[in-house]
Amino acid sequence: MKIVRAAGRLYLIQIFAFSAVSLSTFFPGLDLLLALLYIIVLIAEGRLHSEMTIAQKSSVVFLWQGPALFMSIYVLAEFTFANLDDYAIFAMQFWTAPLLPWWSLLNAPTSGSYPLYYYYVLASPLLFAVVYLAASLKKIR
């Protein structure tokens, strides 16, 4: 129950961060601030879960970022089953929206056929998980 509740909270944070950050792009500049706020909130949430065991935290991360990780693999592997291929990248962009504004500062095409932000979108489930897990580590006294 503790794990499900922790994952549920992270889902709520992620979904409302998506809506707030997306809306804030209507007021250019504010979106960058809200992206920063998302990281602070994620760290604060991680600190709240510092008493959980590594196994519990890993389960929380799996529940929270597992579907997004699956979608990343789906896009990278160019799967087409369940006809998700047309919409998978959109779903990933919405999921990763809380930090997307920062990537708008880097207008950098890569040497491959994809822009830099594309790799962020696909790597973000791991990025979010690392931030949360690092913040939830107990302080060494």
Added chain:
Amino acid sequence: MKQKPVNWRSRFIIGLFPILTVLLLIPAAVQNQEAIANPEGALKTYLHNAQQGNIGFGLAGFYNNRMSFEGLEPGDLVLGGYPDCAYGRFSHAAIYLGNDQVAEAYAEVGVLISPVQHFHSYSQVCLLKVNAAPEIKQKAVEYIMSKRGALFYPIAFKPGDRIWNCTKIMWKAYAVQGVDLDSGNDIWVTPDSFYRSSWVTVIREL
């Protein structure tokens, strides 16, 4: 009976983004009252189609339309649409570069150059002549090409020049030169808005 202490920090963390969402929604809605109320506007069109079960760009496929691309000049627009598109008749826009090439933008790749013939895949296609001076049209092309690598996000709003979608970039490329292709003064620019613009003439449509 012992009461559990209220964890304010926990409540603040979970409540922050919902509150910010509401706080941002109010000024955005107030500023765009007319666009929101417009029955031909992007939001009402989308909500109407969503009620019918259409939520994306429609039934993508290869429809093999027989459109001829003759008569296009650099800076003109090409629109494409699939059946059951949620945001109007057309779902995609590109700018003609000449020599059978268009510049267009997709979420996963940003701006790219493609052969105009790929618009044969759409069930509906329309060629729009932009009624502006050739130098303005050329500058619009250059503006779009300068945005390679820029961030593309499907629901990019009109303000700002860091976050784009396939239509906002076309609109902005002309808007910075005083040519406003958005016929509805909407929150988002849709391909249908280009179609209804007084700055364009339909060359051909299927």
